[in-house]
Amino acid sequence: MRFSGLRVLREGLTGNKGWVPHWRDPEPKSEYDIVIIGGGGHGLATAYYLAREHGLTNIAVLEKGYLGGGNVGRNTTIVRANYFLPGNSEFYSHSLKLWEGLEHELNYNVMHSQRGLINLFHSDGQRDAFARRGNAMINQGDDAILLDREGVREHLPYLNFDSGRFPIHGGLYHPRGGTARHDAVAWGYARGADSRGVDLIQNCEVTGIDTEGGRVTGVQTTRGAIKAKKVGIVVAGRSGQVAAMAGMRLPIESHVLQAFVTEGLKPCIDHVVSFGMGHFYISQSDKGGLVFGGDLDMYASYAQRGNLPLTEHVMEAAMTLMPMIGKAKVRRSWGGIMDMTPDGSPIIDRTGIEGLYIDCGWCYGGFKAVPGSGFAFAHLIAQDRPHDSAARFRLDRFRDGVGLMDEEGTGAQHNLH
Amino acid sequence: MRITCPICGTRDRREFYYQGAAEALHRPDPEAGEDAWDAYLHLRDNPAGRTQDLWYHEAGCGCWLVVDRDTVTHEIYGATLVEARHAD
Ligand SMILES: Cc1cc2nc3c(=O)[nH]c(=O)nc-3n(C[C@H](O)[C@H](O)[C@H](O)COP(=O)(O)OP(=O)(O)OC[C@H]3O[C@@H](n4cnc5c(N)ncnc54)[C@H](O)[C@@H]3O)c2cc1C
Ligand SMILES: [Zn+2]
Numbered sequence: 391m392r393f394s395g396l397r398v399l400r401e402g403l404t405g406n407k408g409w410v411p412h413w414r415d416p417e418p419k420s421e422y423d424i425v426i427i428g429g430g431g432h433g434l435a436t437a438y439y440l441a442r443e444h445g446l447t448n449i450a451v452l453e454k455g456y457l458g459g460g461n462v463g464r465n466t467t468i469v470r471a472n473y474f475l476p477g478n479s480e481f482y483s484h485s486l487k488l489w490e491g492l493e494h495e496l497n498y499n500v501m502h503s504q505r506g507l508i509n510l511f512h513s514d515g516q517r518d519a520f521a522r523r524g525n526a527m528i529n530q531g532d533d534a535i536l537l538d539r540e541g542v543r544e545h546l547p548y549l550n551f552d553s554g555r556f557p558i559h560g561g562l563y564h565p566r567g568g569t570a571r572h573d574a575v576a577w578g579y580a581r582g583a584d585s586r587g588v589d590l591i592q593n594c595e596v597t598g599i600d601t602e603g604g605r606v607t608g609v610q611t612t613r614g615a616i617k618a619k620k621v622g623i624v625v626a627g628r629s630g631q632v633a634a635m636a637g638m639r640l641p642i643e644s645h646v647l648q649a650f651v652t653e654g655l656k657p658c659i660d661h662v663v664s665f666g667m668g669h670f671y672i673s674q675s676d677k678g679g680l681v682f683g684g685d686l687d688m689y690a691s692y693a694q695r696g697n698l699p700l701t702e703h704v705m706e707a708a709m710t711l712m713p714m715i716g717k718a719k720v721r722r723s724w725g726g727i728m729d730m731t732p733d734g735s736p737i738i739d740r741t742g743i744e745g746l747y748i749d750c751g752w753c754y755g756g757f758k759a760v761p762g763s764g765f766a767f768a769h770l771i772a773q774d775r776p777h778d779s780a781a782r783f784r785l786d787r788f789r790d791g792v793g794l795m796d797e798e799g800t801g802a803q804h805n806l807h
Numbered sequence: 808m809r810i811t812c813p814i815c816g817t818r819d820r821r822e823f824y825y826q827g828a829a830e831a832l833h834r835p836d837p838e839a840g841e842d843a844w845d846a847y848l849h850l851r852d853n854p855a856g857r858t859q860d861l862w863y864h865e866a867g868c869g870c871w872l873v874v875d876r877d878t879v880t881h882e883i884y885g886a887t888l889v890e891a892r893h894a895d
Contacts, residue, residue, distance in 0.1 A: 628855075630851065630852070630853030630854075630855075631853075631855060634852075639846065639850040639851065639852065640850065640851070640853070641849035641850055641851070642851060642853055643827065643828070643851050643853050644853055644855075644878075688825050689825040689860070690825075690827070690828070690853065690858065690860060690878050691878050691881065692855040692856075692878045692879045693878070693879055693880065693881050697808050697820060697881070699819070699820055699821045732848075732849050788845065788848070788849040789841060789842075789845040789849070790841075802849075803848075804827045804828075804849075804851065805825060805826060805827045
């Protein structure tokens with residue numbers, strides 16, 4: 391079924407009786423060529439690109455809950471390509487280009503909105519660092535504009551420019567940055583994979599990974615054993631547990647990240663605004679809610695909720711930056727489990743076990759990576775060699791210290807990102 | 808979340824700095840080799856459930872604590888001084 395404006399009109403006039411489910415609900419087969427563990431954004435995109443780019447369709451995606459019920463449906467939906475370091479820079483640049491063609495390609499409205507992202511700075515030193523980052527973005531072929539204080543004021547007149555601690559000196563403007571509808575991204579990829587023959591199996595938790603003589607042979611699940619020639623692990627916050635099923639320990643610690651949304655308001659925040667010094671960022675959803683968040687709670691956690699000190703910190707930062715927000719009522723807050731690596735950058739690699747691949751370590755920034763990661767992970771699984779855009783996301787970079795990608799420059803150590 | 812420091816009593820989470828898995832107490836021998844050092848510095852069990860990790864009572868007595876807690880429920884079972892552990 392193709393979606394179009396005409397189709398919406400026709401269905402609207404005929405009682406919406408013609409819509410059908412966007413994907414099948416198949417029983418798991420006893421064997422597949424490829425099994426993808428995890429039906430989040432990255433797993434679904436991987437399956438889609440395996441089918442689309444490599445013509446492989448004897449594939450199952452195994453999801454322990456429902457499709458899109460993990461972080462892909464819990465994040466604050468920021469999509470950008472403003473990374474600095476080689477490795478991240480080319481990867482996120484590639485991912486943003488995929489985003490830009492995604493809706494046509496999937497024939498699905500993911501509400502990708504390139505409303506522009508502004509990262510604020512508050513000192514001369516920070517201005518220099520942002521100018522350098524902007525140059526790196528431009529060198530990569532992406533867009534960046536360094537705004538002075540008045541430049542920021544033109545876009546964001548409602549900010550408090552003269553707060554005592556962090557007066558606003560300017561901002562780095564990334565016009566192609568923006569947001570997307572997170573659920574729709576998962577659904578769009580799910581539909582695209584399903585229509586090409588991929589089996590999406592929900593309520594199917596992987597409980598074991600079978601190997602024989604150093605080769606993967608399949609998985610054990612709550613819906614029975616499934617044989618597979620190749621297996622991809624893409625389970626975000628649960629990466630440590632699933633990798634342990636294959637006897638691996640990962641350079642990952644799972645942390646909780648919270649987010650908040652207010653009641654729906656008339657349009658007032660047109661961009662994505664990021665106030666790094668206050669650990670705060672915000673945008674307005676198409677429904678009108680102000681969607682905002684801050685930093686990690688900063689302790690290992692698998693609870694999909696955080697603690698109040700961080701909530702207070704985020705609210706304080708919000709009030710410092712834009713006092714007008716004090717009038718809005720917060721409706722909901724929630725948390726998601728982040729797979730944090732020591733250097734804050736991801737992993738897409740082979741493992742020590744033949745036929746077993748892993749895609750993890752997305753920390754708090756893996757939503758924008760969904761297309762790029764799916765594309766690169768599919769390439770790795772299909773061809774058994776990394777895609778150029780993700781060749782630096784090596785699993786063993788911590789072991790030898792070569793090629794660490796520490797964007798924040800704080801050191802490759804757990805708890806510093 | 809509140810942690811009971813053996814010296815200061817029950818205090819708010821904000822007084823503490825989180826370091827990470829208590830594995831950090833088991834520093835390998837300098838000559839132990841790459842694998843041992845990689846495991847010590849980077850690889851983690853990362854359990855969903857009961858765990859022991861290191862917290863620093865930064866805004867209190869300044870002691871390092873091993874906190875016994877649950878990563879799924881955030882329940883805290885207790886805390887001991889790192890110093891006391893190393894004594895026995
Ligand atoms: C509050 C918050 C805000 C965020 N904001 C942003 C943002 O603005 N921009 C951005 O780029 N990123 C953001 N992120 C990060 C982003 O959401 C994640 O990095 C990304 O969604 C992770 O990849 P995923 O979509 O595949 O994960 P998930 O959707 O979590 O998918 C993993 C799936 O694996 C399944 N699974 C786990 N174990 C098993 C098993 N044993 N068997 C079968 N299935 C299993 C899970 O049920 C889950 O559905 C944010 C995250 C949070 C929590
Ligand atoms: Zn104390």
